[in-house]
Amino acid sequence: MQRRTFILAAATAGLAAPLIARAKDWPSQPIKLVVGFPGGSTPDMVARTLSEPLSKALGVPVIVENKSGASGNIAAEYVAKATDGVTFGIVINGNLTSSQMLYPNLPYDPFKDFSYLSLLTTAPLILVAPASEPSGTAFFDLARKEGDKWNYGSVGIGSVSHLGMELLKADVPGLDPLQIPYNGGNPAVVTALIGGQVQMALMPPGTALPQVKAGKLKAIGVTSAQESDLAPGIPSLAKAGVKDFNLEVWTALVGPASLPAAVQKKVSDIVIAALKEPAIRQKLLVQGWQAVGTTPQEMRVRVEEEAKLLGGIIKSQHIRLQ
Structure with a gap:
């Protein structure tokens, strides 16, 4: 499959300084890490594993909040519409790649309403x-x-x-x-x-x-x-004998699209560094995940490619949900 790189628009020089200043002062209140599945689920465990290094690096509590329902789409909508500057979400494949094609009235746009921060973990089937x-x-x-x-x-x-x-x-x-x-x-x-x-x-x-x-x-x-x-x-x-077949389940970290660019980078860098730590990698492995940690750009490419792949099969098989 041909890979395409999606280049994010850079902030103008006039806006960069205020955003960087804001990132230095940010956050001034606890962080919310929203999960669309109940406590004890594998996405929930990923969130709780990352909450400690995030809290340590940011100097504020990181609270994991479970908002279950609609295969994680309720939580994804909540994150997409958040305006407090401290709400983030742990999402799974479907929330960003297939839900828009499966649900005709999905209340968020997975490609426009989020800031992509990092692909966190993967696992094969x-x-x-x-x-x-x-x-x-x-x-x-x-x-x-x-x-x-x-x-x-x-x-x-x-x-x-x-x-x-x-x-x-x-x-x-x-x-x-x-x-x-x-x-x-x-x-x-x-x-x-x-x-x-x-x-x-x-x-x-x-x-x-x-x-x-x-x-x-x-x-x-x-x-x-x-x-x-x-x-x-x-x-x-x-x-x-099945050549070139590659399908994994994964979790990723997102924020609302309105999140300042410098804040996005700050959080992304912290998470990527945390996922390189042997103790965290081992903890995730025990939970059934391989730690990844990608840049926002790499995550966007992955989401775009997988959405195209799954979209093709959803369309050809006329698969729809209410």
Whole structure:
């Protein structure tokens, strides 16, 4: 896929000095780190892991605030419309890449209403199958043969487990399992896989690996371009014959678009430095994440590319949510 670099407009010389002065004085009150998922969720754990180094660097408390609902879109809207200068958000892929195409009345614009600060963490998914199925290229040979006689499980329409499988189907000629969405989330999909109601599914490592180690499921491959420390010993899908497939889940730090440029840089620099710390990287790894830490420009490129990729599959498959 061709990469395009999006260059952000630079502040004029006349505005730079006031913004820098404001960044030196900022913040004068506690920071709010808003998460669109409940306490104990993986995005929440990322927020709480970063709150300590942020607080230490900024000299004020960092308060994690959970605003659950609508797959994180309620919290994303709250951050986009914040005007207090101290509200930030931890978002996931869908809030910036697919929600605008899935929800016709999304109350924010993911490309215009946020300041992108840094991609924080990534994790691959694992393509899993019942333990009785073959591995590697033999699995895909059998899947092609079975066509739409096979099913795949997802945690819901528009979820990454749904969109990821549709992307995989587009990349593997002849692969055509039908989706069965489960309201019970990943545990329900695991039960369906073990019971043979579905023949494949994309799952996070934290859910898939215990079942694979117990011999109840078989791991076909990870969806990242290369093998992952989060799923040691499991090959990439490329080794199973699926070339150039790369899909990860991630978290990112955003602020409202109105956030002064110098404040954006200050926060971004702190977070990037924190994500290089071995102790923080290890803590995130235990939580099921690989620490990344990108510049705002690098994050924007990633979001633009992924939105284009997911948008293509959403449009071609006529996927919509209310």
